[in-house]
Amino acid sequence: MSKKLLAPAACLAAALALTSCSGGDGDDAGNAVTVTANSTDRVPVDAVVAAFQEANPGIEVTVTYADTDQLQSTLRTQLSSGTAPDVFTVWPGNGNPAALQLLAPGGFLADLSGAGFASRIPEGDRPVTEYEGSTYIVPVTYSGIGVIYGKEALAALGAEEPATWSELIELCGTARDEGVSLLALGNQTPWVTQLVTYALAATTVYTDTPDFDERMAEGETSFADSGWKAALEQYLEMEEEGCFNDDPLGTSYEASVSSVAQGRAVGLVQVATTLSQVQSEAGDAELGMFALPATDDADQTLMPGSVSAAYGLNAESADSEAAMAFVEFLGSPEGQDIYATEGGTLTALPDEERETDPALTTLTDYQGQGRTVPFMDQRWPNPRVQQTHFTVVQQLFAGDITVDEALAEMDAAYRTE
Amino acid sequence: METAMAPKAQPAAPAGSASPPPPAPARRFRTDRIAVPWWFVLPALAFFAFAVLVPSARGAVYSFTDWDGLARSSSFVGLEHYRSLLSDSGARDALVHTLLIAFSVTVVQNAVGLLLALGVNTRIRSRNVLRVFFFAPAVITPVVTAYLWKYLYAPEGAINAALDALGLGLLTQSWLGDSDLALWSVVAVIVWQFSGYSMVIFLAGLQSIPREIYEASDMDGAGPVRRFWHIVRPMLAPAFTINLMLSLIGGLKLFDQVWVMTQGGPGGATDTLSTVIYREAFQFNAFAYSTAMAVVLTLFVIVLSGVQYGYLGRQERNS
Numbered sequence: 001m002s003k004k005l006l007a008p009a010a011c012l013a014a015a016l017a018l019t020s021c022s023g024g025d026g027d028d029a030g031n032a033v034t035v036t037a038n039s040t041d042r043v044p045v046d047a048v049v050a051a052f053q054e055a056n057p058g059i060e061v062t063v064t065y066a067d068t069d070q071l072q073s074t075l076r077t078q079l080s081s082g083t084a085p086d087v088f089t090v091w092p093g094n095g096n097p098a099a100l101q102l103l104a105p106g107g108f109l110a111d112l113s114g115a116g117f118a119s120r121i122p123e124g125d126r127p128v129t130e131y132e133g134s135t136y137i138v139p140v141t142y143s144g145i146g147v148i149y150g151k152e153a154l155a156a157l158g159a160e161e162p163a164t165w166s167e168l169i170e171l172c173g174t175a176r177d178e179g180v181s182l183l184a185l186g187n188q189t190p191w192v193t194q195l196v197t198y199a200l201a202a203t204t205v206y207t208d209t210p211d212f213d214e215r216m217a218e219g220e221t222s223f224a225d226s227g228w229k230a231a232l233e234q235y236l237e238m239e240e241e242g243c244f245n246d247d248p249l250g251t252s253y254e255a256s257v258s259s260v261a262q263g264r265a266v267g268l269v270q271v272a273t274t275l276s277q278v279q280s281e282a283g284d285a286e287l288g289m290f291a292l293p294a295t296d297d298a299d300q301t302l303m304p305g306s307v308s309a310a311y312g313l314n315a316e317s318a319d320s321e322a323a324m325a326f327v328e329f330l331g332s333p334e335g336q337d338i339y340a341t342e343g344g345t346l347t348a349l350p351d352e353e354r355e356t357d358p359a360l361t362t363l364t365d366y367q368g369q370g371r372t373v374p375f376m377d378q379r380w381p382n383p384r385v386q387q388t389h390f391t392v393v394q395q396l397f398a399g400d401i402t403v404d405e406a407l408a409e410m411d412a413a414y415r416t417e
Numbered sequence: 418m419e420t421a422m423a424p425k426a427q428p429a430a431p432a433g434s435a436s437p438p439p440p441a442p443a444r445r446f447r448t449d450r451i452a453v454p455w456w457f458v459l460p461a462l463a464f465f466a467f468a469v470l471v472p473s474a475r476g477a478v479y480s481f482t483d484w485d486g487l488a489r490s491s492s493f494v495g496l497e498h499y500r501s502l503l504s505d506s507g508a509r510d511a512l513v514h515t516l517l518i519a520f521s522v523t524v525v526q527n528a529v530g531l532l533l534a535l536g537v538n539t540r541i542r543s544r545n546v547l548r549v550f551f552f553a554p555a556v557i558t559p560v561v562t563a564y565l566w567k568y569l570y571a572p573e574g575a576i577n578a579a580l581d582a583l584g585l586g587l588l589t590q591s592w593l594g595d596s597d598l599a600l601w602s603v604v605a606v607i608v609w610q611f612s613g614y615s616m617v618i619f620l621a622g623l624q625s626i627p628r629e630i631y632e633a634s635d636m637d638g639a640g641p642v643r644r645f646w647h648i649v650r651p652m653l654a655p656a657f658t659i660n661l662m663l664s665l666i667g668g669l670k671l672f673d674q675v676w677v678m679t680q681g682g683p684g685g686a687t688d689t690l691s692t693v694i695y696r697e698a699f700q701f702n703a704f705a706y707s708t709a710m711a712v713v714l715t716l717f718v719i720v721l722s723g724v725q726y727g728y729l730g731r732q733e734r735n736s
Contacts, residue, residue, distance in 0.1 A: 069699065072699060073699040076487050076702075077486070080486065080487050097486075102702065187683075189680075245572075246572060249595070249683045250571060250592065250594025250595070251594070255571055382701070383701050387701070391684050394596075394683040394685075395685075397683070398595070398683050398684050398686075
């Protein structure tokens with residue numbers, strides 16, 4: 001070979017060597033399970049994995065954690081290129097890029113209908129755990145949205161948990177008079193913007209129209225023609241009545257949590273999983289949780305409550321006994337208990353013998369009484385609706401648009417193909 | 418590149434020739450001198466093509482399909498995404514924000530950088546300390562500075578607290594929560610972080626100006642303004658070109674700071690093309706559409722920086 005050809009040939013060889021190194025999956029070991037989970041669930045997942053490996057010493061579980069955004073984007077890339085882990089976080093229902101309704105139709109998830117836990121999934125949660133009548137995810141935690149508050153702070157106002165809308169508005173004024181906010185609100189963080197609307201819409205929409213999602217899907221109703229209008233109007237009324245801290249649009253989620261922990265606000269409307277974070281910042285303070293009332297009839301109040309964390313089995317790993325064993329463990333009473341205990345939440349699969357955090361009593365009561373409705377975005381047909389909701393709430397608080405304009409934008413996003 | 422590679426394309430002797438005529442010594446010497454450096458560059462160039470050029474070109478192809486980032490197949494849709502872009506008010510708003518950020522950052526960052534460079538190019542004793550002080554923010558990761566500023570900008574953050582303490586409570590603002598102000602708050606952070614970077618480039622230019630020229634202008638009775646305009650400014654032309662190019666391109670593709678501080682909010686008031694591209698791809702599953710936006714952004718960067726480079730190049734030659 002001439003010297004002139006030697007260099008390019010060497011480069012070509014190096015390039016081929018590099019590409020050959022990346023070929024092949026090399027992951028055919030029958031006793032190894034790869035898992036990808038949300039970094040917010042690191043503690044419970046580590047605990048579950050430790051318990052699983054103790055019970056199954058022959059199986060090695062490797063977990064990779066990623067933040068929500070990274071997880072959703074990476075997972076899609078891995079699935080499309082055939083390099084996804086065996087078990088991974090899947091969001092129940094619809095509404096985001098790694099949600100069940102987006103992954104199952106593509107054949108990326110294994111059918112888990114035959115698994116032992118499938119029959120124990122509550123009827124109310126099946127719409128967000130099933131696709132075309134088959135179960136595709138193992139739900140592990142159940143969460144709800146309500147007012148997480150400091151019991152001592154509320155008692156200092158000489159008040160009790162408000163059960164009606166009027167009581168809530170009155171309490172906002174009382175708190176203001178005492179120099180604190182009743183509710184901390186961090187609407188600078190987009191996902192926080194949705195929580196108050198959800199908490200109000202649970203009652204304003206679903207009390208009178210329990211089949212609202214089905215009717216939306218059929219095109220028989222719209223956000224503009226539903227209780228969503230009342231929910232957004234009441235959201236703004238709470239702002240006008242001084243229920244929230246000053247400048248919610250300039251306040252982040254982290255700042256809102258700190259605000260409650262430091263006593264500048266009595267509570268905040270949040271998902272139950274935030275309870276542990278508030279507790280960690282608030283020290284020994286006793287916390288409670290109540291449903292956000294939206295009408296003056298306390299019996300009408302409903303609470304957003306739904307399967308929160310869930311996992312799917314990669315369709316390409318469906319034949320892996322080790323991966324299936326891990327999924328079964330997640331759905332077992334032991335796995336559910338460990339996950340919920342370490343995560344400070346409720347189990348997705350009901351377990352009457354399990355003791356729960358007293359602060360979550362309201363949520364368990366509502367769950368038991370069938371007075372919960374799934375998180376709204378889990379029933380929306382595409383992620384654009386949720387993002388539009390974030391944007392319009394911020395625009396409403398900035399005074400840039402009206403409620404009617406906000407609802408029109410959400411309707412347009414809902415109908416987007 | 419064509420010039421450099423041209424010698425390789427010279428007709429060579431056919432393979433198997435018994436005794437090809439030896440090239441003229443001068444010509445051979447020139448060919449080797451040009452070819453050898455290219456062999457050294459080739460691995461890096463190959464990696465660049467593998468990691469950047471090829472994926473970018475393939476990404477551009479996706480903009481003509483309906484690929485959602487997940488499906489194993491896609492259909493050709495022609496220019497549909499580009500037509501949709503024209504009627505996408507969100508993308509239009511993001512484009513306006515992007516241009517506002519790019520131009521304001523380019524102007525203010527370089528103005529501040531130039532002033533700082535002129536200031537630390539004097540004989541004051543603390544000049545070395547000041548140079549480090551002003552340049553320090555530029556070496557911090559943008560994401561980290563964005564998080565720090567997010568806390569400083571908070572309603573009860575250090576900026577409003579300082580204003581209150583100084584009796585200037587009336588000037589306290591919702592820095593990131595006010596849709597009219599948030600964009601400029603983000604711009605201020607970028608200017609704060611990278612003015613020192615511009616300063617260093619200007620400073621290098623200033624220090625390359627021979628002292629004799631300053632002394633001659635002193636003897637001619639030129640004041641500071643005239644000296645700046647007629648000596649410093651023309652001789653800093655290359656530094657201006659580099660700084661203006663870098664800050665314009667940086668402003669056009671801005672993502673990190675916006676995403677950390679506002680995620681495009683409140684209500685889309687700080688959305689840039691990059692944040693919208695990210696959201697379309699990774700939150701809305703509209704990979705092909707987001708790729709079309711990325712292609713448009715790339716064209717914007719190429720055209721604007723090309724026009725700017727052409728103009729500044731002429732200025733340099735005139736200087």
